[in-house]
Structures are given as structure tokens and as C-alpha cells.
Amino acid sequence: MKARVTVTLKTGVLDPQGKAIEGALRSLGIQGVASVRQGKVFDIEIDGVGDRGKAEELLKQAADRLLANTVIENYHVDVIG
Amino acid sequence: MKAAVLVFPGINRERDMARTLRLVSGREPAMVWHADTELPQGTDLVVIPGGFSYGDYLRCGAIAARSAIMNAVRAHAARDGLVLGVCNGFQILCEAGLLPGVLMRNSQLKFICHDVYLRVERSDTPFTCGYNAGQVIRVPVAHGEGNYIADGETVARLEGEGRVLFRYAAPDGMIDPNWNHNGAMNAIAGILSDAGNVLGMMPHPENHVEESMGPTDGRGLFAGLVQHLAA
Numbered sequence: 422m423k424a425r426v427t428v429t430l431k432t433g434v435l436d437p438q439g440k441a442i443e444g445a446l447r448s449l450g451i452q453g454v455a456s457v458r459q460g461k462v463f464d465i466e467i468d469g470v471g472d473r474g475k476a477e478e479l480l481k482q483a484a485d486r487l488l489a490n491t492v493i494e495n496y497h498v499d500v501i502g
Numbered sequence: 503m504k505a506a507v508l509v510f511p512g513i514n515r516e517r518d519m520a521r522t523l524r525l526v527s528g529r530e531p532a533m534v535w536h537a538d539t540e541l542p543q544g545t546d547l548v549v550i551p552g553g554f555s556y557g558d559y560l561r562c563g564a565i566a567a568r569s570a571i572m573n574a575v576r577a578h579a580a581r582d583g584l585v586l587g588v589c590n591g592f593q594i595l596c597e598a599g600l601l602p603g604v605l606m607r608n609s610q611l612k613f614i615c616h617d618v619y620l621r622v623e624r625s626d627t628p629f630t631c632g633y634n635a636g637q638v639i640r641v642p643v644a645h646g647e648g649n650y651i652a653d654g655e656t657v658a659r660l661e662g663e664g665r666v667l668f669r670y671a672a673p674d675g676m677i678d679p680n681w682n683h684n685g686a687m688n689a690i691a692g693i694l695s696d697a698g699n700v701l702g703m704m705p706h707p708e709n710h711v712e713e714s715m716g717p718t719d720g721r722g723l724f725a726g727l728v729q730h731l732a733a
Binding site for chain 2: 441
């Protein structure tokens with residue numbers, strides 16, 4: 422089973438890296454970019470877990486315990502199949 | 503004082519820390535590898551030094567915070583044992599949940615490596631009894647992610663309970679955004695756990711203890727710990 426965990430900064434948390442990227446996009450002359458927030462994507466292969474529900478459960482545990490710092494980050498789990 | 507210095511792959515300040523502990527306490531600290539599951543018998547103080555554990559992969563301190571030795575550190579802290587985390591050590595303590603909040607990228611996006619002035623907010627703790635409240639000390643910083651943030655409720659609690667021990671300040675002790683080098687909330691440079699036995703701080707007091715290195719303002723922290731444990 423393939424899955425993707427996306428980790429993003431919570432609203433209101435300052436993202437200096439996103440700001441720097443935003444500035445760089447402007448300096449490239451790319452028009453219409455209002456703001457940029459940087460996040461992380463984890464592509465995960467799951468083995469030996471039969472059903473989708475269990476896979477989601479496992480990924481939530483992985484995100485809560487390591488992949489995301491829930492003080493400043495939100496995460497989203499997608500089991501792709 | 504029986505100290506134990508934790509060693510993770512990518513840590514690079516453990517020898518400075520061990521040297522300072524030996525110089526100030528007269529006793530060689532134990533060096534404890536991250537895969538160990540126990541601290542040496544009778545450890546009074548656990549020190550998590552600075553560096554770049556696991557190359558700062560994922561988030562600064564995130565991987566180290568989940569290593570085997572950290573369970574022993576949690577148990578030590580739960581028994582009221584003293585824990586000091588400096589720089590990456592502070593980041594590891596936050597990631598391990600032993601201290602609240604997060605150290606984010608410095609607000610001006612630059613790695614900063616120079617001396618700073620800190621105002622010592624309290625002198626009635628094991629970590630600051632070698633100083634006077636309000637005293638300004640000069641110690642170095644070397645970090646790219648030292649910008650302390652936490653939610654408003656947590657910061658209010660830290661302030662209300664007097665758990666901010668060190669703040670970035672001007673040389674005269676005034677709190678001024680121009681001297682808050684990394685943009686930390688309330689100029690926070692070091693905080694105490696709710697039980698008062700775990701300190702995390704970004705600056706490196708261990709690098710200012712010998713006259714040959716310039717100021718010796720960092721010595722008070724370690725001398726205070728020795729004095730506290732001897733009392």
C-alpha cells in the first residue's frame with residue numbers, strides 16, 4: 422500500500438522560509454503569488470497491514486509521534502492504495 | 503556533582519561541555535551514548551550538549567528526542583533529577599516534550615554566531631543560584647534555529663510562573679528588539695520546566711568559563727549547580 426503524509430505549518434505560525442521563497446518568486450518576476458508556506462511530504466510504503474483503516478491509524482501514529490510537531494504543524498494522511 | 507553528557511551522532515559541543523564540567527566541578531563527567539538505555543548510577547545532572555544531532559534531519563532535535571537514552575532522561579527528570587539542554591540540547595528537550603514550545607528558524611533567516619547579552623531573571627533556581635537576579639551576562643550563541651515560540655497560553659504560563667530564566671538583552675539589561683537576535687517571543691533565551699529541574703537554553707555558557715577564552719560569565723551557571731548539589 423502506498424501512502425502520503427503531508428505536514429504543513431499551522432495558520433499564524435511565522436514561516437521565514439516560506440517568506441524567503443515568496444520573495445525569490447517575486448524577484449524571478451513570477452506574477453500573482455500572494456503568499457507561500459513551506460511544508461513537507463512523506464511518501465510511505467506500507468507492508469503487512471491488511472486494511473485501509475489500519476493503515477491510516479498507523480500513519481496517524483507516525484505523524485503524531487514523529488513526522489509532525491503538533492505544537493506548530495498540522496498533518497494530513499492519504500492512503501493511495 | 504556527578505554529571506552525564508549525552509552523545510548523539512552529529513553533536514559537536516560535547517567536549518566543550520565535558521571540559522567545563524570537569525573544570526568547574528573537579529569531576530570528570532560520564533559520556534553517555536544515545537543507544538544506551540540507562541544513565542550511570544547516581545547521576546545528579548544530565549547535560550544535552552549542542553551540535554547538529556542527526557544533521558538536523560526532519561526538525562532540529564526531532565530524531566534525537568526519540569532515541570533510547572531519552573527514556574532514561576525522562577525517568578531521571580520525573581525523579582526530580584536535574585537536566586540541562588544547551589542549543590541543540592534545548593531543541594531536543596522541546597521535541598521530547600520535557601519543555602514546552604519550539605525553536606524555529608531565526609527570524610532574520612541567518613545563522614548567528616557571536617556573543618550575546620542575557621539578563622538573568624531569577625537567582626533562586628539550581629541553574630541560576632550562581633548569579634544575581636537582573637544580572638547581565640555575556641555568552642556566545644551559535645544557531646540557525648533559536649527563535650523560541652509557543653502558543654499564547656503557554657508563554658503566559660511560563661511568564662506567570664517565572665519560568666523564563668534568561669532573556670536576550672542589551673548590555674545594560676534592557677529588553678530591546680535590536681538585541682533579540684533570533685526574534686524569540688518575549689526575547690526568551692532559556693526556560694525552566696514546570697517542576698523547575700529541567701533548563702533549556704540556546705546560548706552556550708560552557709564556552710565562557712576560562713579567562714583564556716575571554717569573559718567567564720558562563721561559569722556561574724555551573725558553579726551554581728555544584729553549590730546547589732552540595733547543599
